Amino acid sequence: MQTLTLTRPDDWHIHLRDGDYLPTTVGDVARSFGRAIVMPNLTPPVTTVPQALAYRDEILLNRPTGSDFEPLMTLYLTDQTRLRDIIEAAQSPQVHACKLYPAGATTNSEAGVGSIEGLYPIFEAMAQHQLPLLIHGEVTDAKIDIFDREKIFIDQCLMPIIARFPELKIVFEHITTQEAASFVAAQSANVAATITAHHLLYHRTDMLSGGMKPILFCLPILKRDIHQAALIRSATSGDPSFFLGTDSAPHPRSRKEDACGCAAGCYTAHAAIELYAEAFEQAGKLDYLEGFASHFGADFYGLPRHSDTITLEAVPWVPPIALPFGRDELMPLRGGETIKWRLVRPETGS
Ligand code: NCD
Ligand code: ZN
Numbered sequence: 454m455q456t457l458t459l460t461r462p463d464d465w466h467i468h469l470r471d472g473d474y475l476p477t478t479v480g481d482v483a484r485s486f487g488r489a490i491v492m493p494n495l496t497p498p499v500t501t502v503p504q505a506l507a508y509r510d511e512i513l514l515n516r517p518t519g520s521d522f523e524p525l526m527t528l529y530l531t532d533q534t535r536l537r538d539i540i541e542a543a544q545s546p547q548v549h550a551c552k553l554y555p556a557g558a559t560t561n562s563e564a565g566v567g568s569i570e571g572l573y574p575i576f577e578a579m580a581q582h583q584l585p586l587l588i589h590g591e592v593t594d595a596k597i598d599i600f601d602r603e604k605i606f607i608d609q610c611l612m613p614i615i616a617r618f619p620e621l622k623i624v625f626e627h628i629t630t631q632e633a634a635s636f637v638a639a640q641s642a643n644v645a646a647t648i649t650a651h652h653l654l655y656h657r658t659d660m661l662s663g664g665m666k667p668i669l670f671c672l673p674i675l676k677r678d679i680h681q682a683a684l685i686r687s688a689t690s691g692d693p694s695f696f697l698g699t700d701s702a703p704h705p706r707s708r709k710e711d712a713c714g715c716a717a718g719c720y721t722a723h724a725a726i727e728l729y730a731e732a733f734e735q736a737g738k739l740d741y742l743e744g745f746a747s748h749f750g751a752d753f754y755g756l757p758r759h760s761d762t763i764t765l766e767a768v769p770w771v772p773p774i775a776l777p778f779g780r781d782e783l784m785p786l787r788g789g790e791t792i793k794w795r796l797v798r799p800e801t802g803s
Contacts, residue, residue, distance in 0.1 A: 455767035457739065457794070461759035462726055462746035464489040466587070466626055466647045466698030468718065469524070471495050471508065473779035475515035478703060481722035483522035485796050487759045490587070490698070491524045493552055494561035498529035502541040505548050525549040525754075527587065531564050532571055536578050543582030549754060550585040550624070551575075555610075557593045558602075559672040560702065560717050565589075569610055576614065580621035585754065586614075587624045590633065591673055600657075603673050604632045611636075615644060622753070627652065627700045629673040631683030637694050638687065645753050647698025648688045651719045651786060653732035656681040667709040668784050671702065672717040688745055689738035696750035699725045705781035723772055723785045727794040730765055734793075764797040 464486045469478040482489050491512065493499035499508055505526040512524045528534070528542050528551045542548040553572070554565035566572055579586055591602035592609055615623065625637055625646040637646040651671065656678040660669035669675060687695045702718025709715055721728055726746065733742040751758045774788040 456797075457730060457742070457765040458762050459726075459743045459765075460747035461485075461487040461761050461763055462697060463487055463750050463759075464699050464701070464722075464725065465624070465696055465750040465754075466490055466492065466649075466700050467722065468492045468494065468700070468702040469512060470703060471511060474703065475512060477776055477778050477783070478701075478722060479512055479515040479522070480517050482701070482725075483517055483520040485726045485763050486522065487761075488523045488525050488756070490549060490754075491526055493527045493529035494554065494559075496561055498531070498561065498564050499527070500529050500531055500534065500564075501538055502528070502545050502548055505542075506545070509547055527552050529554070529564070530566055530572060530575065532567050534572065534575050536574065539575055539578040539582065539584065543579075543584045548584075550587050551579060552587045552589070552626075554589045555591065555593045555606075558589050558591045560704075562589070569614070573617065576618050576621055580618045583622065583755075585622040585624055587626050589672075590625050590628070599674055600676060603628070603630050607632060607636050615640065619643065624698075624753070627673060627698060628684065628687075629676050630680045634683045634687040634695075638690075638692060640694070642694070645694045645696065645749075646687075647700070647750075648684050648695055649698065649700045649719070650721050650725055650728035650732060651675070651700075652681065652684050653688060654728060665715075667715040668786060668788075669719060670709075670715050670717055671700065671719045674717075685732065685736050689733055689736045689741045691741050691744055693744070693749040693752060695745060696753065697729060697746045698750075701725060703778060703783045705778055706775065706784055707781065709784060720776075720783055720785045723776060724787060724792055726763070727765060727792050727796060728787070730794040731792065765794045766797050767793060768795045769793055770795045 554562035556565040701722035704716040
């Protein structure tokens with residue numbers, strides 16, 4: 454049987470939520486990933502180190518028995534972020550980055566940043582302390598077409614930040630366009646990007662033709678097929694500027710299938726590494742999966758690569774259509790459909 458063994462991978466961008474959603478989200482991410490960069494967009498957002506540490510404790514309480522999954526915490530930047538918060542974050546071994554959401558760009562970003570220039574003193578301190586800046590890269594002007602928001606963000610916001618702070622480590626999160634892919638490839642090693650499994654596997658026609666599919670609606674929104682192709686080329690290129698970040702972002706079914714507005718976010722944590730394997734295999738580049746999934750992100754964040762491995766086997770399986778999600782349920786990507794690769798569960802003994 455065909456199998457695939459990789460250094461244990463990490464997920465460099467995930468939404469675990471909180472409260473009674475954690476058993477599902479933490480259980481799923483800990484199946485295959487050793488660590489994950491945990492997004493801070495709770496309500497209210499995680500803006501200080503004490504809040505991040507309390508959130509981390511809550512996540513650890515929900516780890517499956519025997520798991521040593523390690524949540525890597527982040528702070529949510531606001532117009533009120535203080536230099537003191539950055540220094541504390543830089544000194545905390547548990548906090549690994551700060552996240553910039555332009556106000557109104559996506560789910561739970563109402564408290565996000567109104568004036569990016571207003572944060573320049575904060576970026577300066579982050580550069581000094583080698584604390585990476587994670588960016589949701591979309592402009593928020595309602596007049597700008599939703600399919601152009603990422604591309605325009607590059608010129609309007611990202612280029613000025615990089616020009617002013619060349620030493621700042623930046624992750625352009627969940628990129629979705631060929632413009633973002635070629636931009637990142639042309640920057641120094643301080644600028645990287647994460648790419649989701651769903652942006653590698655789907656394009657906007659998959660979401661919109663034959664009836665709108667809420668399960669595929671996320672932000673930044675899926676783009677046309679030429680952009681998907683560019684993302685596949687970047688992810689499978691062996692360029693260490695591109696690494697795995699699922700952006701797995703669960704919402705209760707009622708919020709996804711809401712006639713008054715579908716919540717943005719795709720849930721992939723139940724099958725993430727399997728879905729990436731499928732995308733890499735379709736591109737004929739399975740050999741490049743390990744660098745993307747298990748090496749480049751750790752190198753960028755200055756963390757050791759894992760010394761253990763996971764194994765996938767080519768045994769088709771079908772995830773459930775719905776998963777328990779606190780008192781709700783959630784609709785995972787590919788629920789009820791076949792996935793080719795399956796994670797081999799470690800022997801647990803008898
Ligand atoms: C994310 C969420 O639901 O928190 N949604 C999404 O569509 N990706 C927020 C985000 O990362 O944009
Ligand atoms: Zn996200």
